[in-house]
Amino acid sequence: MYVQIKGLNFKYKNSKEKILKDFTIEIEKGEIISILGESGSGKSTVLRLISGLEVPSSGLIRINDRVIVDNNTFVLPEKRGIGMVFQDYALFPHLTAAQNIKFGLKKLTKKDKNKRLQEVLNLVNLEDFKDRYPYELSGGQQQRVALARALAPSPSLLLLDEPFSNLDADLQCKIREDLRKIIKQTGITSIFVTHDREDSKAIADRVVILKEGQIVRVGKPKDILD
Ligand SMILES: Nc1ncnc2c1ncn2[C@@H]1O[C@H](COP(=O)(O)OP(=O)(O)OP(=O)(O)O)[C@@H](O)[C@H]1O
Ligand SMILES: [Mg+2]
Secondary structure: OOEEEEEEEEOOOOOOOOOEEEEEEEEOOOOEEEEEEOOOOOHHHHHHHHHOOOOOOEEEEEEOOEEEEEOOEEOOHHHOOEEEEOOOOOOOOOOOHHHHHHHHHOOOOHHHHHHHHHHHHHHHOOHHHOOOOHHHOOHHHHHHHHHHHHHOOOOOEEEEEOOOOOOOHHHHHHHHHHHHHHHHHHOOEEEEEEOOHHHHHHHOOEEEEEEOOEEEEEEOHHHHOO
């Protein structure tokens, strides 16, 4: 298995009850997992723990045989090699699409940066829009910039938090398929969270149903959502 999450428990400082209870899942390399649950069920919290924005009270997370958090270990977020696409895309408004994408590539030479930029622009089909600012792009285009920015440093794991929440219904349907295609093309292991069953059906290889911080079912979309 490529990602192992075992017995994760978590509570925010000012919350009375546990937000996550014994969250456990193993993910294969290249697999797309969706975490499906109602608002407040703890979906974003799972992603915050994996990316290192929060520390679990107990449990273990391992990626590609490297423990990133357990009782004795805490790898800093920027050292985890995890890409993240946020609900609101979180693009830098004063940077163009190309500059946003290159932001995460600080360590590369100028030549390598531009090469990688071309590759990911190609992947998300945005070559013609690279010099536009976020406000000059549609919601769907902004989402693809955010995806390209997350993919550019070739992360070991991609996390997406409700990637369609800002798109209208028509666009959402089209982009679902594009997103699955793009992710599968890169072969990157991914976890995306949503409250929308149709998102899970269209994109995920496997679905985890989360209820009040607890996993209640795991399975293929066709087996547990139809
Ligand atoms: N910083 C915080 N401090 C205290 N409680 C929090 C904090 N952030 C979230 N919570 C609580 O933790 C629970 C889970 O929140 P989380 O954001 O993980 O839910 P979610 O499933 O992502 O919901 P949504 O679909 O609305 O985004 C909620 O009850 C929320 O109120
Ligand atoms: Mg959330």
